[in-house]
Amino acid sequence: MLNQSTSLDLAFQALADPARRAMLERLSQGPASVSELAKPLQMSMPAVLQHLAVLEQAGLASSRKTGRVRSCELNAARLEDVQKWLNARRAEWEARFDRLAAYLNTLDEGNKNG
C-alpha cells in the first residue's frame, strides 16, 4: 500500500512519534507557540517545524501566524476519527465474545434439559 495515504494512515503515522505526541499533549491543554512546543524537546527548531507540519497534514493540529509568532492548536475532530476506528474494532471484538458466551450458555442449557 505504498504511496496511497488515507486520512487515518496520516493520523496514526503522526501519532507514532513520541515528539509529536508530546506536542499534542501540550496542545490538548491549550494553544501554544512553536517555541513553547519546542522547549521540552531536545531537537532543533527545523525538526520541530517538520513535526508540526506532519501534525497539520494529518489534520491533528492547525496553526496561524500573528506577527512573528505562530500559534498552534489541537484539532480534536481528527482525534475523534482515530478513536472511532479503535472503538469499532473493540465493538466487533466484544460482540464476538458475547456471541461466544451466548453459545456456551445454550450448550449449558441443553445439558440441563437433556
Added chain:
Amino acid sequence: MLNQSTSLDLAFQALADPARRAMLERLSQGPASVSELAKPLQMSMPAVLQHLAVLEQAGLASSRKTGRVRSCELNAARLEDVQKWLNARRAEWEARFDRLAAYLNTLDEGNKNG
C-alpha cells in the same frame, strides 16, 4: 527520538499501515490463519508475514502454529492502551473548554450584577 521505541510508538506505528489495519479488522471478528489474513491483500506472503511480525511486536496481535497452520488473534488489551492515551487527550481538551465556559459565565454574571 530515533531508536527509542516505547510501546505506544510501536502500537501507533503498527496502526499507521492500511494493510495492518485490514488485518486487525479481520482479527477483531475472530482468529484467522496467515493465508486468511493474506487473501484480501494484494501482496506477497512474505510481506504479510512481515506485517504480522510488526503487529506482534507492537503487542496488537499474537499467534501460534498448530501443524502447518499459524493461527493469529487480536490482542485487545494493547488496543485499549492506545485508546487510553487518546481519551486522556480528549479529556484535557474538554476540561479546558469547560473552564473557558465557566470563566465566560462569570464574566456574564458580573455584567448582570454590576
Added chain:
DNA sequence: GGAATAGTTAAGTATTGACTTATCTATTTG
C-alpha cells in the same frame, strides 16, 4: 512416498522519515 499446502528465511531495492547545520526573513524592542 510424492504432490500440494502453509508458512518461513534470506537478501536486495526504492522510498520515507527524522533528524542535522547553515543561512535567511520577518518582527519586536531598547
Added chain:
DNA sequence: CAAATAGATAAGTCAATACTTAACTATTCC
C-alpha cells in the same frame, strides 16, 4: 536603527519501511 527574537527554507545524511523474488522447510493428503 541595531540587536534580539521567532520562525522558515534548503540541502544533505542515515536509518527504517515496505515491499520484492528466490529458495527452503515442514505438514497433510492421495
